[in-house]
Amino acid sequence: MGYQVMKSLTTGKKPEKVIPVNPSKKCIMGLETYPSLINVDGDVDLAVIVLPAHLVSSSIKECIRKKVKGIILITAGFAEIEDQSGYILQREVSELANRADIPIIGPNCFGIFNVKTGMNATFNPDFPDTVKEGKVALISQSGGVAGAIAFESRTRNIGFSKIISLGNRCNTDFAEMIEYLMDDSDTEVIAMYMEGIDEPRLLLEALSEFRGKKPVIIYKVGKSKVSDMASQSHTGSLAGRFDIYMGAFRQAGVIVVDSITDLLDVAQALTCSPLPKDSNVAVLSGQAGLAMIACDVCETFGMQVNPFSPETQTKLNRFLPPVTIRTNPVDLGPAWNNMSVVRDAIKVLLNDKVMSSLLLLFVMSGANEDNFSGLSEVFESVTERKPVLSSILSLPGGKWETEIKALEQSGSLVNYPTPERAARALAGLWEYQRIRNLSEQ
Amino acid sequence: MGYQVMKSLTTGKKPEKVIPVNPSKKCIMGLETYPSLINVDGDVDLAVIVLPAHLVSSSIKECIRKKVKGIILITAGFAEIEDQSGYILQREVSELANRADIPIIGPNCFGIFNVKTGMNATFNPDFPDTVKEGKVALISQSGGVAGAIAFESRTRNIGFSKIISLGNRCNTDFAEMIEYLMDDSDTEVIAMYMEGIDEPRLLLEALSEFRGKKPVIIYKVGKSKVSDMASQSHTGSLAGRFDIYMGAFRQAGVIVVDSITDLLDVAQALTCSPLPKDSNVAVLSGQAGLAMIACDVCETFGMQVNPFSPETQTKLNRFLPPVTIRTNPVDLGPAWNNMSVVRDAIKVLLNDKVMSSLLLLFVMSGANEDNFSGLSEVFESVTERKPVLSSILSLPGGKWETEIKALEQSGSLVNYPTPERAARALAGLWEYQRIRNLSEQ
Numbered sequence: 001m002g003y004q005v006m007k008s009l010t011t012g013k014k015p016e017k018v019i020p021v022n023p024s025k026k027c028i029m030g031l032e033t034y035p036s037l038i039n040v041d042g043d044v045d046l047a048v049i050v051l052p053a054h055l056v057s058s059s060i061k062e063c064i065r066k067k068v069k070g071i072i073l074i075t076a077g078f079a080e081i082e083d084q085s086g087y088i089l090q091r092e093v094s095e096l097a098n099r100a101d102i103p104i105i106g107p108n109c110f111g112i113f114n115v116k117t118g119m120n121a122t123f124n125p126d127f128p129d130t131v132k133e134g135k136v137a138l139i140s141q142s143g144g145v146a147g148a149i150a151f152e153s154r155t156r157n158i159g160f161s162k163i164i165s166l167g168n169r170c171n172t173d174f175a176e177m178i179e180y181l182m183d184d185s186d187t188e189v190i191a192m193y194m195e196g197i198d199e200p201r202l203l204l205e206a207l208s209e210f211r212g213k214k215p216v217i218i219y220k221v222g223k224s225k226v227s228d229m230a231s232q233s234h235t236g237s238l239a240g241r242f243d244i245y246m247g248a249f250r251q252a253g254v255i256v257v258d259s260i261t262d263l264l265d266v267a268q269a270l271t272c273s274p275l276p277k278d279s280n281v282a283v284l285s286g287q288a289g290l291a292m293i294a295c296d297v298c299e300t301f302g303m304q305v306n307p308f309s310p311e312t313q314t315k316l317n318r319f320l321p322p323v324t325i326r327t328n329p330v331d332l333g334p335a336w337n338n339m340s341v342v343r344d345a346i347k348v349l350l351n352d353k354v355m356s357s358l359l360l361l362f363v364m365s366g367a368n369e370d371n372f373s374g375l376s377e378v379f380e381s382v383t384e385r386k387p388v389l390s391s392i393l394s395l396p397g398g399k400w401e402t403e404i405k406a407l408e409q410s411g412s413l414v415n416y417p418t419p420e421r422a423a424r425a426l427a428g429l430w431e432y433q434r435i436r437n438l439s440e441q
Numbered sequence: 442m443g444y445q446v447m448k449s450l451t452t453g454k455k456p457e458k459v460i461p462v463n464p465s466k467k468c469i470m471g472l473e474t475y476p477s478l479i480n481v482d483g484d485v486d487l488a489v490i491v492l493p494a495h496l497v498s499s500s501i502k503e504c505i506r507k508k509v510k511g512i513i514l515i516t517a518g519f520a521e522i523e524d525q526s527g528y529i530l531q532r533e534v535s536e537l538a539n540r541a542d543i544p545i546i547g548p549n550c551f552g553i554f555n556v557k558t559g560m561n562a563t564f565n566p567d568f569p570d571t572v573k574e575g576k577v578a579l580i581s582q583s584g585g586v587a588g589a590i591a592f593e594s595r596t597r598n599i600g601f602s603k604i605i606s607l608g609n610r611c612n613t614d615f616a617e618m619i620e621y622l623m624d625d626s627d628t629e630v631i632a633m634y635m636e637g638i639d640e641p642r643l644l645l646e647a648l649s650e651f652r653g654k655k656p657v658i659i660y661k662v663g664k665s666k667v668s669d670m671a672s673q674s675h676t677g678s679l680a681g682r683f684d685i686y687m688g689a690f691r692q693a694g695v696i697v698v699d700s701i702t703d704l705l706d707v708a709q710a711l712t713c714s715p716l717p718k719d720s721n722v723a724v725l726s727g728q729a730g731l732a733m734i735a736c737d738v739c740e741t742f743g744m745q746v747n748p749f750s751p752e753t754q755t756k757l758n759r760f761l762p763p764v765t766i767r768t769n770p771v772d773l774g775p776a777w778n779n780m781s782v783v784r785d786a787i788k789v790l791l792n793d794k795v796m797s798s799l800l801l802l803f804v805m806s807g808a809n810e811d812n813f814s815g816l817s818e819v820f821e822s823v824t825e826r827k828p829v830l831s832s833i834l835s836l837p838g839g840k841w842e843t844e845i846k847a848l849e850q851s852g853s854l855v856n857y858p859t860p861e862r863a864a865r866a867l868a869g870l871w872e873y874q875r876i877r878n879l880s881e882q
Contacts, residue, residue, distance in 0.1 A: 001775075076764060076774070076775070077764055080764070080765075081763065081764045081765075082763050082764075083763070086764075124806045125806075126806050126836065129836070130836065140730070141730065142728060142729060142730025142731075142733075143728065143730075144726070144727065144728020144729065144730045144731050144804050145728065145730035145731060145734070147728065147804040147806065147834070148728075148730075148731060148804050148832075148834050148859065148860070151804065151834040151835065151836070151858075152834075152858060152859060154836070193730065195730065195733060221730075221733045221734050221736075221737050222733070222737070223737040223740065223741065224736045224737045224739070224740035224741070224746070225740070226736045226740070226746040226769070226770070227732075227733035227734075227736040227737050227740075227770075230729060230732060230733050230736065230766050230770055230772075231733060259859065259861045260734070260859045260860075260861060261702075261859060261861070261862075285585070286585065287583060287584065287585020287586065287588065287589075288583060288585065288671060289581070289582065289583025289584075289585045289586035289589075289634065289636065289662075290583075290585050290586060290589060291668075291671060292583075292636060292662045292663070292668035292671050292672060293586070293662050293668075293701070295662075295665045295667045295668040295671065296662050296663070296664040296665045296668050298665070299664065299665035299666070299667065299668075300664065300665070305665070305667040322522065322523050322524070323517060323518055323521070323522045323523075323527075324521075325671050328667070329667065329668075329671055331671075333517070334517070363585050363588040363589050363592065365565050365566075365567050365588065391589075393588070393589050393592040393593075394592065395567065395570070395571065395592070395595070417592075417593060418589065418593060418700065418701045418702060419589070419701075420700045420701060420702070421702075
């Protein structure tokens with residue numbers, strides 16, 4: 001474990017100045033090693049502790065003497081173990097750190113990775129290769145789930161500012177993270193994976209205090225009896241009554257999701273898209289079935305697929321044949337192969353005053369792939385920015401990819417692999433706008 | 442459209458004998474063209490009609506005179522259009538075909554693709570490049586959704602026997618498809634995407650008659666008011682009261698899912714895995730958080746993560762340190778880096794008599810990737826086959842991939858990108874076993 005942490009800290013895009021402390025070795029990975037923290041010359045910003053649990057207390061005492069600013073305590077064997085001694089040890093460590101006013105991340109955690117600076121104080125040296133830099137701060141009670149999320153994010157247009165594993169949270173908990181990240185200029189969206197909560201009141205107060213300042217998305221487990229119990233022996237606290245937490249989170253202005261996929265999908269939309277001013281969504285589809293799927297999800301999450309205004313409907317009728325659904329949702333039908341009609345339809349809906357968001361759902365094939373170009377100009381010609389989320393599907397490496405990627409780069413749309421996921425992400429945007437509306441009242 | 446259909450039929454792995462019929466051309470794509478079907482020498486098995494709607498009736502009459510065995514009617518402009526004339530035209534075509542006892546797929550559909558024989562009678566010539574051959578028959582009311590599902594399946598270990606788009610179902614509906622596919626030796630799993638149903642009684646009767654013979658998975662839209670209405674103008678029938686259909690489907694022995702993702706995930710498990718004999722699942726994880734996520738999903742879908750028998754627990758305790766969750770779920774904790782312990786734990790759980798399925802949840806990193814080998818021998822040494830679904834996550838192209846792919850090939854496990862999806866798919870297996878139990882009573 002110590003080797004992996006050293007590797008993480010000393011490799012990556014901008015290695016830190018790392019001073020190994022080890023009483024029995026003179027040199028670790030080519031670096032001069034000190035027998036004790038006290039012997040180190042100069043100030044120490046951060047101590048990363050990867051020692052057996054019984055040695056941790058004396059190590060914390062050295063950190064206090066050396067006046068380190070923060071500690072990452074990776075070591076396990078505290079409140080999460082069966083034996084009561086672990087709980088006592090954790091209390092001892094917390095009391096020491098609290099008296100000296102030193103924040104500790106951990107114990108029983110995998111550490112933190114500051115994606116922007118490249119400081120990887122985790123036992124996962126692969127992180128810099130796995131995750132992109134971006135605007136989402138991920139706070140995970142479980143290091144394993146943080147790893148799973150990082151892998152799932154890898155092939156997508158989503159990046160992180162910080163990845164933080166909290167573990168047992170001896171004196172640094174979700175509430176402190178909320179406070180810190182709300183002021184962190186590298187972070188636009190806060191995404192949390194949560195098991196148990198020791199101080200729900202503090203967390204809810206922090207969430208309420210900053211309600212609407214930045215989006216907070218929470219994925220909490222502990223719905224089932226067995227995962228509630230597992231929470232105790234994983235990071236030392238019971239998950240608690242799931243439904244009560246869900247209600248309290250919603251009241252405190254949290255976007256609640258129920259899978260890793262949704263956590264990432266909603267976070268991606270929130271970092272890449274403007275917010276809709278209300279719940280009215282226009283659905284434009286190359287194939288009606290995709291639109292129907294999206295409508296179901298939209299309505300489940302409180303979005304409205306209302307009829308268009310007479311003006312907009314008249315404009316659409318002008319170039320769409322009467323053989324398909326032309327009301328909201330719009331099925332382009334045979335017109336789908338006519339790129340000029342596709343562009344016109346998109347433009348009409350982007351310029352519509354009532355529809356404050358747009359879902360674009362297209363399945364490309366060899367027959368229409370050639371047509372799919374010139375969308376960038378359509379988006380450029382529209383002055384009012386509104387969220388456009390899409391599920392534009394085609395063979396990987398197809399001609400559409402260049403256009404889609406350019407549109408994603410310019411912030412014109414965010415693309416998802418299924419219509420369900422595009423609609424769920426859009427609903428997440430509206431949920432955050434609603435939270436903002438409420439907090440402004 | 443006609444060109445795309447011709448291209449589909451004449452390319453692909455085993456082109457059909459195709460005879461173009463067109464009154465105004467002598468040669469299409471290098472093939473001798475007949476002015477009318479009647480002029481064609483010899484028998485015609487299948488007529489694919491891609492003509493303007495008003496020419497369809499006389500074309501059907503020619504098919505009847507020529508005694509073709511079946512018709513695919515791709516043409517749109519029937520019951521789905523606003524104008525009443527479309528409805529009348531569809532009735533006329535149905536009556537003609539019914540009198541002559543000729544089944545018609547369509548109208549307003551994209552056709553059918555027999556993946557095994559390679560006959561691609563759709564207007565999507567890319568299908569043979571997009572989908573793999575396999576055991577899932579996909580029946581989709583919407584051609585667009587069939588395309589979306591095909592793209593989503595593309596990068597996964599899932600293949601199709603047939604892909605059929607039903608469109609307006611003038612005389613061939615879901616019920617006929619159930620009857621046909623239950624006897625189709627190339628099909629093990631029937632997956633359906635459904636919007637509206639004209640003859641719910643016939644469908645429910647067909648489902649009930651074959652209950653438990655092969656798994657039937659249905660993804661139905663029409664939950665929202667707007668998609669219910671859109672159904673009318675998409676494939677000519679109202680979606681109907683969603684909840685009533687869901688209840689009726691479940692009673693008739695259908696596995697009900699609510700996304701493209703779940704449809705494919707459950708279908709994949711059903712073609713690749715044995716069934717669990719009951720709802721008891723053992724959860725073995727390299728990282729506790731993943732196990733907690735999976736437990737929540739398992740319980741939601743009626744699977745039990747019950748405590749192990751004393752014998753199994755004693756065996757596990759022998760090689761697992763007391764610092765993690767060793768009861769069900771099992772968190773390997775620091776033992777995760779010891780491949781011999783991982784193998785022993787898997788073997789104990791595979792040999793356990795009470796646990797009838799196993800979820801394996803591992804996040805790999807550089808630190809443990811090297812260890813991940815030798816699992817094949819573990820699976821080979823176990824006599825009783827039980828479902829093992831996994832979410833084993835790592836960098837694409839990592840060393841683990843060879844081992845996972847080999848295990849998937851041998852039928853030892855089925856791997857998913859998140860623990861939620863692995864758990865949902867496992868629940869689908871148990872759902873089908875429950876359906877079989879009920880139908881045997």
